Each structure stands twice: as structure tokens, then as C-alpha cells.
Amino acid sequence: MKGRFPWWPDWQRKKMAYAFSSQKQMDIDRFNAICAGTGLPNIHQKSTFKFKDVADGAARFLGHSPSGEKPYARIYTRLGNPNTEYLEKVLFQLECDHIIDKALEADEKQPSIASLVFASGMAAITMVLMGFVKPGDCIVVGNVYGCTDSFMRFLQNRFGVKIVFIDATKTEEVEQAIRKNPDTVAVFIESPDNPTLQLCDIEGISAITTPEEIMLIVDNTFCSPYLQQPFRLGADVVVHSLTKFVNGHSTSIAGAALGPFEFFSQYVYPVYKDFGPTPSPFDSWLNSLTIQEMGIRMEHQCKTAQRLAEFLEKHPKVKRVWYPGLQSHPHHALAMQQMRNGGAVISFELNGGFDAGVSLMNFFARTDTPMELAVSLGSVISYIEHPASMTHAVVPEADRLERGITDSLVRLSVGVEGFSTLAHALDNGLQLS
Numbered sequence: 001m002k003g004r005f006p007w008w009p010d011w012q013r014k015k016m017a018y019a020f021s022s023q024k025q026m027d028i029d030r031f032n033a034i035c036a037g038t039g040l041p042n043i044h045q046k047s048t049f050k051f052k053d054v055a056d057g058a059a060r061f062l063g064h065s066p067s068g069e070k071p072y073a074r075i076y077t078r079l080g081n082p083n084t085e086y087l088e089k090v091l092f093q094l095e096c097d098h099i100i101d102k103a104l105e106a107d108e109k110q111p112s113i114a115s116l117v118f119a120s121g122m123a124a125i126t127m128v129l130m131g132f133v134k135p136g137d138c139i140v141v142g143n144v145y146g147c148t149d150s151f152m153r154f155l156q157n158r159f160g161v162k163i164v165f166i167d168a169t170k171t172e173e174v175e176q177a178i179r180k181n182p183d184t185v186a187v188f189i190e191s192p193d194n195p196t197l198q199l200c201d202i203e204g205i206s207a208i209t210t211p212e213e214i215m216l217i218v219d220n221t222f223c224s225p226y227l228q229q230p231f232r233l234g235a236d237v238v239v240h241s242l243t244k245f246v247n248g249h250s251t252s253i254a255g256a257a258l259g260p261f262e263f264f265s266q267y268v269y270p271v272y273k274d275f276g277p278t279p280s281p282f283d284s285w286l287n288s289l290t291i292q293e294m295g296i297r298m299e300h301q302c303k304t305a306q307r308l309a310e311f312l313e314k315h316p317k318v319k320r321v322w323y324p325g326l327q328s329h330p331h332h333a334l335a336m337q338q339m340r341n342g343g344a345v346i347s348f349e350l351n352g353g354f355d356a357g358v359s360l361m362n363f364f365a366r367t368d369t370p371m372e373l374a375v376s377l378g379s380v381i382s383y384i385e386h387p388a389s390m391t392h393a394v395v396p397e398a399d400r401l402e403r404g405i406t407d408s409l410v411r412l413s414v415g416v417e418g419f420s421t422l423a424h425a426l427d428n429g430l431q432l433s
């Protein structure tokens with residue numbers, strides 16, 4: 001339905017003028033320099049901030065920021081905190097560096113894109129959607145993480161929001177779903193998706209959603225801004241679980257959402273303020289520290305993942321490998337356009353079926369192996385897991401199989417241990433399976 005967002009034409013103008021980019025990723029040195037950052041604040045482990053006087057307090061409640069800090073970031077930590085503000089700025093620069101430069105050149109008075117950090121990736125996703133969808137609206141959803149999937153069903157069952165699940169790796173399915181559902185307000189996708197690492201054509205989908213005034217929301221968790229910057233491809237909102245690559249050490253849970261400033265001030269910030277999905281100052285400080293070497297970590301992890309995927313593809317105990325960096329991957333060409341490289345997550349199917357999967361998992365459950373049997377990803381530690389019995393156990397079996405999540409599929413998140421160590425361990429585990 002056109003006309004639902006009065007700010008849409010201005011956002012589209014900014015998107016076309018500043019956000020779209022033929023260069024799909026930022027220069028790596030620039031990326032690392034932003035990550036390293038300067039001015040990391042001390043930890044403001046505080047719930048409240050003292051005002052100078054009544055006029056100062058009143059001005060801050062009106063959103064004024066006398067020293068140029070983020071509005072509301074020096075009142076009460078549920079509304080904002082200097083440590084969270086710092087992390088928001090770094091994430092904003094990583095996703096939007098090219099937009100900032102162009103907007104500054106054009107003398108734009110208002111920031112085009114807002115950045116908010118949350119207590120978890122799920123908090124970021126749920127707040128973005130809770131803020132603006134209403135009964136009768138439709139959301140078209142691709143293959144998504146289990147809790148995102150169940151939250152969509154909650155919106156449907158509890159609030160009468162229509163949820164249409166499709167295979168968004170097929171752009172024509174997005175087009176058909178929107179045509180059949182004129183009340184579509186958002187398309188929500190992950191690319192690559194979890195766990196079969198198939199890609200959505202973000203630019204192709206954006207060409208469909210943009211003229212229809214439909215928000216294209218991209219969960220960029222599997223890539224982080226290091227591998228993919230969805231605003232350059234036409235996304236309207238980008239969400240992250242910072243728990244993964246941004247933290248990179250499995251020491252905290254956090255999330256982020258970035259999107260049109262007008263959209264955030266009208267719909268997202270009010271629920272952020274009232275629902276209270278705020279991260280702790282310490283977690284924001286920790287993530288501001290760990291993000292400093294994210295590019296370096298990821299470069300190493302992705303190079304190792306590419307070599308391991310090639311190694312697994314030749315292994316006699318392995319039936320099929322899903323890794324966007326392999327030529328055999330169905331979306332390899334798209335991956336090479338959208339992503340810096342194939343990423344640090346590999347999925348593979350074993351010849352020996354479910355029992356072989358259990359045996360391999362139990363091998364890595366031992367403490368003398370260089371991986372952990374655990375379900376997260378993006379850490380310096382390699383994690384191996386079995387989607388059918390773990391992360392995707394809640395997905396109905398028929399849906400699971402249709403998405404290629406067979407009983408013998410294994411997902412591996414590659415850490416920094418290095419190729420020879422991991423290949424040797426995988427070979428040992430596979431011999432037993």
C-alpha cells in the first residue's frame with residue numbers, strides 16, 4: 001500500500017543517491033581502521049546520569065544534547081548509554097561509511113540512517129517488527145533462524161499479522177507473494193540462510209520491494225558488515241546478532257538494527273524506550289573492544305573455511321558440502337558479487353546418515369579436540385552442531401527436509417585454529433563416523 005510511510009520518497013531518494021553502490025564492500029584497510037576505532041569510552045556501568053540543573057534535565061528529555069552526544073544517551077540507561085552509543089557509531093560507520101561521505105558532500109542536514117544496539121539479536125528483530133506492524137499487515141519471510149521463525153508465528157497467532165513463508169532464494173517467489181498479498185509491509189530475509197547457506201539476491205528483491213513501499217529487512221548476522229553491506233544492495237533495514245562475529249569470543253549476547261532515521265524515530269525508538277530491550281553498558285563496552293579485531297579475525301576464519309570446504313568436498317565420508325565459496329554451490333556467482341568471500345560457516349552432509357552425524361558430534365564433544373559441540377557461530381573457537389536435532393529441531397520435519405536440512409547435515413563455524421589443525425581433527429572424526 002503506497003503512502004503508508006510519508007518519508008518513503010525522501011528515503012528512496014537518499015537510498016538511490018547515497019546507499020546503492022557498485023562497490024559492494026568497503027576497502028579492507030578502511031574497515032579495519034574503523035573497527036580499531038578511537039575514543040572507546042570507559043565503562044559507564046550506571047543506570048542513571050546526573051543533570052546539571054532543572055533546565056539541563058528538561059532539555060535532555062526533549063532530546064537535546066548540549067555536547068553533541070546522542071539524544072537521550074545521558075538520562076537513564078534504558079534510553080541510552082555512552083558505551084552503547086559508541087558501539088552504535090562504530091556499527092553505523094561499518095555499514096554506512098560510503099553513505100556518510102556522500103551525504104556530507106551533499107550537505108544533508110539530517111542523518112539518513114539510525115543505529116540502535118539491543119540486548120540480543122532477537123530483541124533487535126522483535127523490536128523492529130513490533131514497532132510498526134499491525135493486525136492485517138502481511139510480512140513475507142524467507143528461510144530464517146528458528147527463533148525468528150517462531151516470533152513470526154507469534155505475530156500471526158497473537159496479533160493477526162499475516163505471515164507468508166517462502167523460499168526467498170527464488171526472487172520470483174518474493175514477487176508472487178507480494179502480488180498475492182497487497183497488504184505486505186515488509187520482506188524479511190537472511191542471506192546466506194541458516195544452515196544450508198543459500199543466498200537471496202538482495203538487489204533483485206529490493207527492485208521489487210522499493211516501488212511498492214515495502215521494507216526490505218536483511219538479517220546480516222552470518223556475514224557481518226565485513227562480508228556484506230546490505231544498504232549497498234538496496235536493503236531498508238539491517239539487523240544483526242552481535243553475539244556472533246562482532247563479539248567473536250562468545251562472551252556476550254547482543255544485537256543491532258540500522259535503518260531509515262525517520263522509520264526508527266517514528267516506530268523503533270518508542271518501543272525500545274518502552275519495552276526496555278537495552279544492553280548492559282558492560283556488554284556494549286565488551287563488544288566495542290572485540291569489534292576492534294573483527295576484520296582480522298574474519299579474514300583468517302574465512303580463508304581457513306574456504307580451504308576446509310575444499311578439503312571436505314574431496315573427503316570420501318562426505319556426501320555434499322554447502323559453502324558459498326565453492327564453485328559447486330548453487331549461488332556461488334551471486335556470493336562472489338554480494339559477499340567479500342564465502343564466509344566462515346560450512347555445512348556438509350555425511351554419507352553415513354544420522355548415525356554418522358551423531359558419531360562425528362560425539363567425537364567433537366571430547367575435550368581433546370580443537371572444536372566444541374555447540375550451537376553458536378562466528379567465534380574464535382570452532383563450533384560444530386547437528387541442525388536436525390539442535391538448532392532446527394523445532395522446524396516441522398517436512399519443512400526441514402524441503403529446506404535441505406537432512407538428518408545427516410552438519411554445520412561447522414570455523415574459528416581461528418588454522419587449517420591443518422582443523423582438517424586433521426575433522427579427518428579423525430570422519431574416520432570414526
Ligand SMILES: Cc1ncc(COP(=O)(O)O)c(C=O)c1O
Nearest residue numbers: 120121122145219221241243254
Ligand atoms: C541469523 C540469526 N539471526 C538472529 C539470531 C538471534 O541472535 P541472538 O541469539 O543474539 O538473540 C541468531 C542466533 O543464532 C541467528 O543465527
